[in-house]
Amino acid sequence: MMKNISFSAINRFAYFSLMFGLVLLVACQPEVKLPKGDSDNGGLTLPGGFEAVVVADSIGRARHLTVRENGDIYVKLRVANDEGQGIVALRDTDDDGKADIVNVFGDYPEIGSYGTGMEIYNGYLYFSTAGDVFRIRIDPEKLVPEGEAELIMRDDYKNAEHGYEHIAKPLAFDNEGNMYVPFGSPGDVCQEFNRRPGMAGMFPCPQLEWHGGIWRFDANKLNQTQKDGYRYATGIRSVVAMDWNDKENSLYVVQHGRDNLYRTWPDLYSRWESAVFPSEEFFKVEDGTNGGWPYYYYDQIRGKKLLNPEYGGDKELATGADTVSMPIMGFPGHYAPNDLFFYTGDQFPERYKDGAFVAFHGSTIRGPYPQAGYFVGFVPFEGGKPSGPWEVFADGFAQLDTIVNTGDAAARPMGLSMGPDGSLYVTESVKGKIWRIMYPGDKEDFSDGDLEELAKRKESRTNIRKPDEEKDNLEKGLLEVGAQTYNVYCATCHQANGLGDGTRFPTLSGTKWVRGNKKELINVLLQGLEGQIEVDGVQYNGIMPAHSFLSDAEIAGVLTYIRKSFGNNSSSISAVEVSNARKEIK
Structure with a gap:
């Protein structure tokens, strides 16, 4: 009888057997159980169907964070505590979403403030101070690593005689053993005397030799300095938000645009123009990318690069702009993008898959107009680039609409990371609160209607929308x-x-x-x-x-x-x- 069965019939039998086995396997997988969100979502406004739980509060001025495969959370503080410890480790032992173990640790020299980097890579916890990048091996059995921190890279502060700004060192890693570190510009627009009104910029800019770009290092080599790295990209003024996109196998960053257009060129720019320009630029960064700093800035309203006034710009000239990289998207000025994360999880609705979340820390120099930012945005992606306009994903951090001064904000979103179940974690830098954002429902039920409230906020909230030149002064x-x-x-x-x-x-x-x-x-x-x-x-x-x-x-x-x-x-x-x-x- 068997010899009368055709080969195609055998193939069909094998195929259906395999499909039945896969369905059975999926059905037997344990369902991920999410904790219940806080009744007020920790003060946040989220798209419909999303919930948030406050994991911890007041841990210190939190910067970037990372989440381990077992759910443990590690947060880099801006500055170390009185005992010289600048890393916070948190664990939730009863799965209620709240951290019930909070330990502060760290035995390393804290050089300067703005400690920010925090990433897990190849079994190590990598973190940065303003001047150094360290790593410490993670113990699979313990929350707090007990080994000594190894120095991976030390910034030797070239051009320090001109003063030094934009010192933060976020970290990103590719899949070939490389670590990427930005070295921000030591000043605003490459002048001999930083931020001097009316002063021309230096040309060519000598600071670009060691600053205003991104350097690539061997992630496993100890005791490197900047000269041991490779200048991967240039013309990028200040980066705190960066992430390696595995799907595109490429680095992406959102840079902070320049400051003080009105203060330094009051005859050319109005206070309103100084508040909304220049753009915070979203770049896909490849080997040799030149973002155009300090010669150009991006006007997000007109969608074009313009010469900075320090180099002869008059708000219209774009001479040579075609020789530098254009951003893939331009956000409004002074939102202060401080983290970038490409979502790879499966918990959120499908529209968020592979898209980019951006934490906007919030402006300080938008006066006399309301300070802006202070929310988490989202950019849908397809084919390695935005597939639609940016959206507001989480708002309410500041706990007020009109923010006159930065200090008025109750919280400023800072770091982003994803848990093993696909939850999105967000830190804030005022007191150190951590949110866990979740989607507990059926992903198929999510619709455009669930975005309406955030879409309204984008057009109405003074911390997000474009200010009216008269009414919002x-x-x-x-x-x-x-x-x-x-x-x-x-x-x-x-x-x-x-x-x-x-x-x-x-x-x-x-x-x-x-x-x-x-x-x-x-x-x-x-x-x-x-x-x-x-x-x-x-x-x-x-x-x-x-x-x-x-x-x-x-x-x-x-x-x-x-x-x-x-x-x-x-x-x-x-x-x-x-x-x-x-x-x-x-």
């Missing part, structure tokens, strides 16, 4: 309220011109009392001041009564007015800052 309202309050309560003593009388009442012009520490100035108004003080070399010995009867908004307004008037040009003070100072006094 925060100083306009603050200065009007402040001027009225000043005329009622302050002008009698300090005079309408703010110069005082030179004997009893001191000047408010150019003095450190006004232009210095904001908290101290707020406290003067809340608590009053008596006894002898010195202002511009003149001794005063009078009494200034407390003005705590004024509202937080009135105090914020009058102090902002003083700090912006009478020859002063200092940053605004917000009602949130006044409220916080008032609470501390109580």
Whole structure:
């Protein structure tokens, strides 16, 4: 009988047997059980169907993180604690999503602040300080590694005589034993004197020899310095957000754009233009990529590279821009992209597969317009490039809409990583909170309707949308309220011109009392001041009564007015800052 069965029939029998076996195998796989999300998702607004649980809170100023295959979490702190330890290890032993073991460790020299890198690679935990990259072998049985940290690379700070900015060292690894480390520009736009208004940039820029690019190193070689590495890419000003995309077998980064267009070129750029430009550029980085810094910046609204004013730019000239790399996407200016992660898990709906999550840490220099960023964005990908516009994925970190000053934000999203079950983990850098974002439902139920709330936020929230040049100028309202309050309560003593009388009442012009520490100035108004003080070399010995009867908004307004008037040009003070100072006094 058997010899009468055709070969094709045997193949069909084998095929269906194999398919039945695979279906049975999949059916027998244990279902991943996710913890229950917090009732308020830890304060976050997420797409429909997503939940978040706060894993830990107040662990310290958290930077980047990584998650081990068993779910253990390792976080690099910005600076080490008093014992010189700068890594936090966390473990959830009862699967409720909350870390019940939190250990701080680290025995290595912490050079500078901005420690940030944290990656697991080939059985080692790699991490960075501002000046060094270390690794320590992970113990399969223990949460905290017990071996000594090995020095992989030390930054020898070339060009340090010009000062040094953009010192953070995020890390990325390819699949061939290489480690990628950015060396940010030592200044803003490659000037002989950094951030000097109206000063031309140096050409050719000598800083590009050792900075403003990405270097490739042997991930397994000890005690390297920058000269041991290979300059893989150049013309990239400052990178904190970077990730190796395994699907494309390529490095991707989101760089911080330049600062201070208005402050350094006030005759050319308005304060509004300085707030929204230049773009934070999303690059696919290959061997030899030139991002164009310091000669060019990217205008995300017009979609073109333009010459920086330090090199003859006039907001229109693009001479030579075709010789440098264009970004694959341009985000609005000063969002501060501080981490990038390509999602490879299977827990989230299919539209997120292989897409890029970006943590926008939030701006500091957008005034007089609302500070922006402070959310986690998402970029869908296909064929190695964005397949649609960027989206808002998680918002609510700041716990308020209009952020006048960076310090008003309750949290600033910083690091991104994925757990073994496909959950997305997010750190923040103010107090050190960690969220675990999950999708517990049926992925097939996810639809465009679940994105509506975040789409509305993209167009309405002042920390995300493009500011209106007139309506969103925060100083306009603050200065009007402040001027009225000043005329009622302050002008009698300090005079309408703010110069005082030179004997009893001191000047408010150019003095450190006004232009210095904001908290101290707020406290003067809340608590009053008596006894002898010195202002511009003149001794005063009078009494200034407390003005705590004024509202937080009135105090914020009058102090902002003083700090912006009478020859002063200092940053605004917000009602949130006044409220916080008032609470501390109580």
